[in-house]
Amino acid sequence: MxxxxxxxxxxxxxxxxxxxxxxxxxxxxxxxxxxxxxxxxxxxxxxxxxxxxxxxxxxxxxxxxxxxxxxxxxxxxxxxxxxxxxxxxxxxxxxxxxxxxxxxxxxxxxxxxxxxxxxxxxxxxxxxxxxxxxxxxxxxxxxxxxxxxxxxxPDPDIAASGDCFLLKDIDEERIMEGQTLNLICKVLHVCEVKQGEWMLFVWDGTDAMPLSINTKIEDEYENSIPLLLEPSPLSRDVLCKFSTVGNVLRMISNRHQKLRLQSLKAVVDKWVQFKNISFEVQGGLWYGILLPTSKFSYLSNEDDLVLQRLRTYEERARGNSKRMPLSCIPSPSDIIYTDHNDAPLVTLMDVLCHPEVIGKFKCVVLVVATMPGHPSEFRASCGTYRLRLTLEDPTARIHAYLYAEDGVKFFGGDPSIDALIKMHKALLGIEETNSEKPRNPPWVELCLNSYNIDEKDVWASRRYRIFDTTFMVTVTV
Known part of the structure; x- marks a missing residue:
């Protein structure tokens, strides 16, 4: 025409x-x-x-x-x-x-x-x-x-794939420099997290790099490291629609601007290119910031850049080892040993979305916090181990408990307090000579058992225990 x-x-x-x-x-x-x-x-x-x-x-x-x-x-x-x-x-x-x-x-x-x-x-x-x-x-x-x-x-901005980042490309250096990035992703969900405050949940099949943890481990009693950025967990129905492989990034509007993210409900389940997105960190978790200058474009499901991301995801989703975090490849740390070598490897999102309340899993995770924070308090006065670990992988954070005989197996019996401190530092990535530095936990493999504590509400009361997992005390820090 x-x-x-x-x-x-x-x-x-x-x-x-x-x-x-x-x-x-x-x-x-x-x-x-x-x-x-x-x-x-x-x-x-x-x-x-x-x-x-x-x-x-x-x-x-x-x-x-x-x-x-x-x-x-x-x-x-x-x-x-x-x-x-x-x-x-x-x-x-x-x-x-x-x-x-x-x-x-x-x-x-x-x-x-x-x-x-x-x-x-x-x-x-x-x-x-x-x-x-x-x-x-x-x-x-x-x-x-x-x-x-x-x-x-083709739109020249969208065609310039070198200007479009994957979640795995975001790093702390870019955050510190205040860079804005372009991101091609699928919008999984939009919801109001507070009165007038909306959050987008986006995914591209890759894993954002884990962040160093700056909080003091002793502060867990007073100010626990958060499991989520949103004030309350998403419903199970929503969560089970998410992919169980790949990081789900939360995105919010700049707190100083009145952006109407509710209007973005039309983008749910669609691939888009976001332009001029900034990133920040809270509680050791990445999140995206939509600025007044941010824009987006819809992408077709047949777009080459979308197909590239889907192929990468499908390769990861197939097979046992492909579900391992990208930054963990080729293998997790050998400071932890698990007895279930034949158990399939799953992500924490697989665990959260498992259709049965009771289940056994093997996961590769970071231990980002413990409560109590000091090994001298890991056992009750009667000598029984009871502590809570905060576990993280690219898909989720959860609390998992180490209790009684499972604690004995994990720590190798009744080690001295000095040995416990050494294991604790190795597990959380705390430097032996400088405990004030940000900690960088190693990827470790753990066995998890899920159970419920309330028969009336089995999903909301689901809990997780670590079992059949042993810390290799001979490993030096």
């Missing part, structure tokens, strides 16, 4: 000419990029879309939308969807060293309608603004864009 055949629509290349500045035009295009919805300093809600057409197939035009509520802003459903806009105002702008042309859609003079972008879909818009009126003669333009989009040039 040439620019001369667009009827009452203006081609994007034409709209961006200087002679269009301050005019109102009608536009139709394929949505390629979506800004996060946010509250303006006034009463309006705001978001930005970038659209392309055959006259501007890669650069396109940025369009700012202003409406009274977040719900009235465009809610893009899928990759390649089409938007019709009537009465968009063309504006010139200067932002720092950047200058250019964009379009503005407002509630008073403009209207828009959203259509599925897939060729052969129906010609009924799935969202319209209050002033939008469907025009049958516009069907030809929608069908033309759908056919053009099948072979249109």
């Amino acid at each position: 040439s620019s001369s055949s667009k009827g009452h629509f203006v081609g994007i290349a034409d709209a961006m000419n200087n002679n269009r500045i301050n005019q109102r035009v009608n536009l139709i295009g394929v949505v390629t990029e979506i800004g996060l919805p946010k509250q303006t300093r006034g009463t309006d809600c705001f978001c930005t879309l970038r659209i392309v057409d055959e006259t501007s197939p890669t650069t396109g035009i940025s369009i700012n939308f202003f409406y009274e509520t977040f719900e009235k802003l465009p809610q893009i459903a899928s990759a390649g969807d089409i938007i019709q806009i009537f009465g968009a105002a063309i504006r010139s702008y200067v932002l720092g060293v950047d200058a250019g042309t964009n379009a503005v859609v407002d509630k008073k003079y403009s209207a828009f309608g959203l259509y599925e972008g897939k060729d052969g879909s129906n010609l009924v818009p799935y969202q319209v603004s209050s002033k939008f009126r469907v025009k049958k003669q516009d069907d030809i333009f929608i069908e033309g864009l759908r056919k053009w989009a099948v072979s249109r040039p």
Whole structure:
């Protein structure tokens, strides 16, 4: 469809000419990029879309939308969807060293309608603004864009795979430098974790690198290292929909900005590219920060970068050794020995989602904390071992208990307090000569047994014990 055949629509290349500045035009295009919805300093809600057409197939035009509520802003459903806009105002702008042309859609003079972008879909818009009126003669333009989009040039930003990181590429150095990154991932879940605060759960099949632990082990009584970043655990129904291999990253909005993450519910179960994401650390766990400048683009399930990630995941998910954390390969530390060599290796998410309450598992984990924090308190006055270990792998954190005869087997009987201190430091990655330094626990293999403590609510009361696991006391620290 040439620019001369667009009827009452203006081609994007034409709209961006200087002679269009301050005019109102009608536009139709394929949505390629979506800004996060946010509250303006006034009463309006705001978001930005970038659209392309055959006259501007890669650069396109940025369009700012202003409406009274977040719900009235465009809610893009899928990759390649089409938007019709009537009465968009063309504006010139200067932002720092950047200058250019964009379009503005407002509630008073403009209207828009959203259509599925897939060729052969129906010609009924799935969202319209209050002033939008469907025009049958516009069907030809929608069908033309759908056919053009099948072979249109790839988005140059998405095609630049070298600029898109995997979760396994995120490291503490980039965090310290305050870098922002682009991330291609699948959005698994969106939920409100506090009043007005929303969290996204995203995954790409790889493991984020484990972090050094800065908290003091003696503080576990007063301020335990958290199992989760969210205030309360997700429901079992939600958790069991997550992959059991690969890190699930939590993402929140910048606490100083009023971003409307609730509006991102449409992205659940879809692959997207997030741009300009920063990362922070809390309690030894990574989390992503969506900034006011963050944007995202939908990706097709057939996109090459998506297929690459799925192939990597499928290779990991097959077989026993593939479920081992990426940073542990080729093998965990030999300071721990387990008796169940024939037991399949599983992740902590496998353990949490196991369909039976009672089960036995073998996992490769980090021991990131113990309670009590000092080996002198590992045994009760009667001499019985009773302590709680906080275990972590890329998929989850859990508490596991070491009790009575299992503690005797783990510590090799009745070692001296000096031997217990030595084992404790080795297990938690505490430097022998400087206990104040951040600890870096080694990957170790443990056997876990799950059980419940309340017959009325077997899932909420599920607990885990370490068994048939022995610390090799002859290993030097």
